Amino acid sequence: MTLALAFATAALLAAEPTNLPPNHPPVPPGTGASPAAPTGALPEGHPPFAAPKAPGELPAGHPPMSDTGRAPPSAEELLKQLDSTEGLRAREKTFEIASSLGKLYYSNGRHADSVMYFLQAEEKAVKTRALFLEQRKKLGKKPVPGVEEAQCGFSETTSVEEMAKVAEARAKQGDAAGAAACAKAALAPVLEVEVLRANALYLTGDSQGALTVYGRVLEVSPSHEDALFSRSAVLYETKGEDVKALQTAHEGFEAFLAMHPNSPRADLAKQLGQFAEDTAKAGGRQKWKQARAEDRRVRLSQPVAQRPMEAMPPRAAPGPDAPPALTQEMVDAVQNTERTPELEAGLAKLVEEGEEHLARGRYDDALAAYRRVVPFQPDNGRAKAGMAWALVGLGRPMADRIWGVAVGTDAAAVEKLGDTLRARGDERGAKALWTKLLSSAPDYPNKATLQAKANP
Incomplete structure (x- = not known):
């Protein structure tokens, strides 16, 4: 919870009707102080007035205050206050307040409640969206210039409404x-809100609504990273029997990889795009599963070639931190598990x-995740690099040996883990990580770049 969000919400709540009794003397704005204690005798049974505190003195055990003089409320406290308002x-709300409320509900798992506030925020930019599409159409094949090139004069604190006025002028x-440039800058935070609303719709079971909103984002910004990936993923997951939708999903993943090749989701996009x-090509998910099942049946009917026992190298005794030895039954179970898109x-x-x-x-949690991957994908350099670094972080006795295997088989994956x-x-x-890689692989071909990253 940020102070900006807390204070924006507090400003919105300031319009609440007063809770003071009728004819109660007004309380000065911005304070919670009661009127001064009367000088005469108090009515019988009236609680005594507390002795006044010295200026700036807080009650015993009171949490420290911020520079503004107010302790920021927690997200839970704000949600309770909002729900009871x-x-x-x-x-009526500004874009900034409506979007902040939506993000507050969204980040706390209240997805259905967040949708309404996101919509209220988006409504503030309906005219700006229409203006942008109109001006972009006028440009034809000419690209929309950047906001600095267009000299829109915006700063980080310029509101969406103020940016919209500049675009209109x-x-x-x-x-x-x-x-077009100024309108596009005004729409940047609006597109972020639209993506979150689409996510919230999907999480509440409205996948078609989510697809529609992702499409709205891509209409304004065809290369938008989150919308491009999420729309393709939802199409793939929910339109398994619609060949045209599957082709659209594949094209979306391909566009994502072309526009965002260094994204952390690039590997996943590549896999899902292939799936x-x-x-x-198979004509839908059910036909694809049937073809896979037949391939698997044929594969399992063939004899499995095994290396002679005498050709197997001797195995060292496992260390105290080594994973448990795999039985033949466990190996067979892994090998015979169908590699479905869901599994991959x-x-x-x-x-x-x-x-x-x-x-x-969180090295223990990381190690647990990688141990679930490596048996199915023993050649996954990314997983091996992660497992090695987790063991290094834990200081395990076998860390150096696993690190050496990861560096020796795919040093590039180790470097990419640093990225x-x-x-x-x-x-x-x-x-x-990069420093350790330099010492472990003195002949690393990308050594100059690696040194620059390790010692900028």
């Missing part, structure tokens, strides 16, 4: 390029979760 939903002047294409997507999701755990220093950690906010961990 009569007429709040119908009250440019349009009246006949400046289509400037109007969408294969499913479309689940494994990719586990790798992403492991990387998030690593970036937050992922940095992208997720773990700058310190990324530099530590």
